[in-house]
Amino acid sequence: MARGLLFLLVTFCLINCSSSSEEDPITPDPDPDPNPPTEITNEVDFWLTTGDKQNLLKKQSDIIAFESKANNFQTIEVNNQESYQTIDGFGFTLTGGSAKAINSLPAGNKDALLKELFGFNENSISISYLRISIGASDLNDYPFTYNDISLGETDESLSKFSLEEDLDGVIAILQDIIAINPNIKILGTPWTAPIWMKDNKSFIGGSLLPEYYDVYAQYFVKYIQEMKNLGITIDAITIQNEPLHDGNNPSMYMTAEAQTEFIKNSLGPAFEAANLQTKIIAWDHNCDNPEYPISVLKDNLAYQYTDGSAFHLYSGDISALTKVHNAFPEKNVYFTEQYTSSDGSFSGDLNWHLKNVIIGSMRNWSKNALEWNLANDQNFQPHTDGGCTVCKGGLTINSSGNITRNVGYYIVSHASKFVPQGSIRVGSNISGSLINVAFKTPNGDTVLLVLNEGSVDEQFNVKQGEEWFTTYLKAGAVGTFIWDK
DSSP, X not given: OHHHHHHHHHHHHHHHXXXXXXXXXXXXXXXXXXSOOXXXXXXXXXXXXXXTSSSSXXXXXXXXXXXXXXXXXXXXXXXXEEEEEEOOEEEEEOOHHHHHHHHXXXXXXXXXXXXXXXXXXXXXXXXXXXXXXXXXXXXXXXXXXXXXXXXXXXXXXXXXXXXXXXXXXXXXXXXXXXXXXXXXXXXXXXXXXXXXXXSSOSSSSOBBOGGGHHHHHHHHHHHHHHHHHTTOOOOEEESOSSTTOOSSSSOOBOOHHHHXXXXXXXXXXXXHHTTOOOEEEEEEEEETOTHHHHHHHXXXXXXXXXXXXXXXXXXXXXXXXXXXXXXXXXXXXXXXEOOEEXXXXXXXXXXXXXXXXIIIHHHTTEEEEEEEEXXXXXXXXXXXXXXXXXXXXXXXXXXXXXXXXXXXXXXXXXHHTTOOTTOEEEEXXXXXXXXXXXXXXXXXXEEEEEEXXXXXXXXXXXXXXXXXXXXXXXXXXXXXXXXXX
């Protein structure tokens, strides 16, 4: 009887005491976690270049998200409500030598390179501003202008004006670039006037004779009009490259007084009569002489025709741009040239140029930032006799067609790829060794460019409003951070 009862009890338990089934739902946990962990998603894209070249404009895989927890790291605060200048773009000078180097590539390689430089896909650096020479610069094979005639002759009607020297070089490349980016801005700069207009009748040095001021003004007008006929809009011109440096080949000396007279009595009225919208920019030389553009702008007639002034930084301090801006806040300032040298180090040039040319010019009101030549060959050729022998292109294109992306490429691309035309510089504070500048783009993104110029690695915060994220830069590294707040 006992064994039978035990059997019945075991059978009952197997049927009724088993684990839950579809008909028997699991009893919920009576005390669930009220704050279950949430998955963190990336909110900030981060692109990095390091001085040791281990990262070269490389998108990082770090998950960066905004939070509201405090820490003790130093902080860069971005203020989108504090706005400054509108940005025209970042880029290089497309010299005659640059065009020659790029044209040496096979057609397919050339097309791919131009799309990388000027396109807008993930692998492009989206250069948005180019400076070109009106006639030859010192990075051409030889000097020339667009109105070269026999010694002793003159051509006041400019009947022999011709762009032929550049048709297969700079102009053909520009036409290819415009097909990729029709909105690219182009600045034209002469290294010299036609030598028959000069007092020494030489490509090197000398000054423009006053009796040819009106003719030379028409030379600019003709240049702009003929480039337009070829599909190339010249957004702005400067009067003279480095007007107080008369030892280059080509070059021309022009005092502030002469430039003022030329603008107010000849060039400005000529542009007005021809209904040209091309901007006239004064100076285009070093930051050690802000008095030159200030003196031009102090003249009431020159002032009305002049859009602003342009600068290089082979001497002086980048703060000169702010000095001129403060004197004439309604006029624009531009940064138009700085070369990297054949004997410079990657890390040293990356730091100095990011600090001064890109971040420095932007924090001092510049509408653009341009490095010098876009490309040359492995021997830093071509250049004129007496031209720059150590200017290293953003690209080296050797005789075999191999392309090396040099430090200038990364200096420019950390801004050009992420800060399009029409972006506005916004407020950001300098925190310790973290040199930086911030922008709001037309599509609403915030872009922050940060250089750690110190000798130690830095972990730091970026704060916007009441939120911030924490990130990290090695000593000497530069990072571009993008988010959509």
